[in-house]
Amino acid sequence: MVIIAVPSDGNGGLNELINSRFGRCPSFTFVKVEDKKIKEVKVVSNSAVGQMGGAGIHAAQLIGDNGAGIVIIGFLGPNAAQSLNALKIQIYQAPNKSITVREVINLYLENELPSINNANVAAHRGMGGA
Amino acid sequence: MANKPKIICVTGGKGGTGKTLVAVNLAIMFKNEGFKTLLVDGDSENPNTYLLLGGKLGKRESVLFFKPLINEEKCTKCGICADNCVPHALLHIKDSIPIPILAVCSGCKLCFKICPAVAIEPDYKTVGWVYNITIRDIDLLVGELKPGEARSATVIEALLAKVDNKINNIGEKYDIVIIDTAPGAHCDVEELIEKADYVIPVTEPTKFGLSDLIRINELISLLHKDFKVIINRSTLLGYKNQFFNEIKNLKLEILGNIPLDDEVVNSYCAGVPLMENKKAHEEIGPAYQAFLKIYETIKEWIKFEKN
Numbered sequence: 001m002v003i004i005a006v007p008s009d010g011n012g013g014l015n016e017l018i019n020s021r022f023g024r025c026p027s028f029t030f031v032k033v034e035d036k037k038i039k040e041v042k043v044v045s046n047s048a049v050g051q052m053g054g055a056g057i058h059a060a061q062l063i064g065d066n067g068a069g070i071v072i073i074g075f076l077g078p079n080a081a082q083s084l085n086a087l088k089i090q091i092y093q094a095p096n097k098s099i100t101v102r103e104v105i106n107l108y109l110e111n112e113l114p115s116i117n118n119a120n121v122a123a124h125r126g127m128g129g130a
Numbered sequence: 131m132a133n134k135p136k137i138i139c140v141t142g143g144k145g146g147t148g149k150t151l152v153a154v155n156l157a158i159m160f161k162n163e164g165f166k167t168l169l170v171d172g173d174s175e176n177p178n179t180y181l182l183l184g185g186k187l188g189k190r191e192s193v194l195f196f197k198p199l200i201n202e203e204k205c206t207k208c209g210i211c212a213d214n215c216v217p218h219a220l221l222h223i224k225d226s227i228p229i230p231i232l233a234v235c236s237g238c239k240l241c242f243k244i245c246p247a248v249a250i251e252p253d254y255k256t257v258g259w260v261y262n263i264t265i266r267d268i269d270l271l272v273g274e275l276k277p278g279e280a281r282s283a284t285v286i287e288a289l290l291a292k293v294d295n296k297i298n299n300i301g302e303k304y305d306i307v308i309i310d311t312a313p314g315a316h317c318d319v320e321e322l323i324e325k326a327d328y329v330i331p332v333t334e335p336t337k338f339g340l341s342d343l344i345r346i347n348e349l350i351s352l353l354h355k356d357f358k359v360i361i362n363r364s365t366l367l368g369y370k371n372q373f374f375n376e377i378k379n380l381k382l383e384i385l386g387n388i389p390l391d392d393e394v395v396n397s398y399c400a401g402v403p404l405m406e407n408k409k410a411h412e413e414i415g416p417a418y419q420a421f422l423k424i425y426e427t428i429k430e431w432i433k434f435e436k437n
Contacts, residue, residue: 054218057231061212064223079234083221086229 001034004108005068005089006101007059012043014102018094020074023048023055029101030066036109038102042066056080056123060087072104078119091116133437135168135297135304138428139326141350143342145313147332148362149173151394153310154182155405157268159425162407165305165436167268170293172322173312174258174275174285184401185265187272193288194254195281196237198230204249211241211250237284258285260292266406269304271296286318290325305437313342315349323350328432329357330385335366335373347382358385358431360424365389385431386424391417 007025009017019025025046032040044066048058056076060083063071071084072092084091092113094104107113140153150173157169171179180187198211198220205227212222219235222228242250257279261272273289275282293309296302311322323329331346333339343359350357359377364370364387377384388394393415397404405421408414428434 054234057218057221061221082231
């Protein structure tokens with residue numbers, strides 16, 4: 001059994017789109033998977049979304065508190081990457097396109113997602129701007 | 131009560147305008163007249179005053195920056211440190227020991243102060259150094275940021291604490307303190323300007339020089355400091371006329387102009403400051419004359435008296 005965290009749009013859930021931002025996504029959808037099947041789904045709204053700074057670290061803490069062992073992300077900044085590594089949470093890269101939580105979980109279950117260890121964008125990417 | 135020395139800050143916005151040239155040669159002129167002079171190099175990323183003075187750095191003290199060290203035996207995993215850490219530099223998961231994320235730690239020590247189990251120990255890393263040396267009878271304090279470190283403000287704070295220490299030391303009684311800053315109009319420069327009674331932005335008659343002068347003047351005005359501008363390489367052609375027109379429109383007071391002069395370059399190469407005592411047979415060039423005039427104007431401006 002493993003819990004997979006996915007940054008999600010709106011109120012989250014399997015049919016919601018994944019959000020490419022890690023620290024500042026509106027919600028996290030936690031999907032419990034056993035024997036390659038989805039067993040349970042839980043949504044937690046992201047309390048880090050409006051924070052001045054350290055959102056990536058706070059979000060890592062949030063998914064760690066919810067027992068996630070794996071996270072699937074779009075963009076990942078350096079502080080978030082360091083935090084996830086410190087918590088020994090495995091990181092997988094979602095494809096760079098509009099995709100639902102269910103679709104991305106299925107890709108993970110089919111071993112279609114590459115695992116990454118480091119940040120793929122600079123700090124503060126999720127705060128917007130050019 | 132002993133008089134506090136007058137403090138002059140030499141700054142300028144743009145890089146390479148001659149801030150260090152001006153700061154060092156002002157110090158030399160005050161020293162040559164027998165005044166006890168303290169020169170402060172606050173360009174922590176490129177501290178070069180000692181090179182222009184033709185000296186060596188030597189003895190230094192480390193500037194330390196706090197980082198939390200968690201005593202895993204004492205830690206009760208309560209998470210109070212992480213809950214109260216403003217930049218979120220402590221990562222805490224239920225029932226586990228918090229993990230410091232040092233890249234975002236501001237060094238405020240709050241975690242150390244509030245840990246109910248006294249499980250956070252202060253640990254320190256070196257972010258730079260302060261040098262306390264004397265070259266050519268000028269006391270020189272230099273702040274240097276360790277390459278790759280981002281905490282230059284911490285180095286400047288330590289440097290200014292050392293300045294206070296020296297100024298307030300009854301045995302030392304300085305007549306004048308001259309501070310050299312980094313280029314730019316950022317917080318390190320602001321702290322150094324804040325320390326001064328008088329500010330001298332050094333610029334050059336180019337578009338860059340004008341643009342950066344306008345920025346630094348905004349900063350100086352925000353800090354309500356008295357300032358006058360030095361135009362270095364004032365005979366540089368190309369943008370000169372527009373430049374001086376703009377200075378007039380902006381109603382900026384000019385302390386002096388330093389013309390282009392090979393003697394300045396030669397003094398750089400020789401490691402002997404331009405205004406160091408000349409031998410009788412040596413020629414006096416236009417830059418040297420300009421400096422003499424600037425020196426007299428400054429003394430009048432700041433109502434300089436020996437302490």
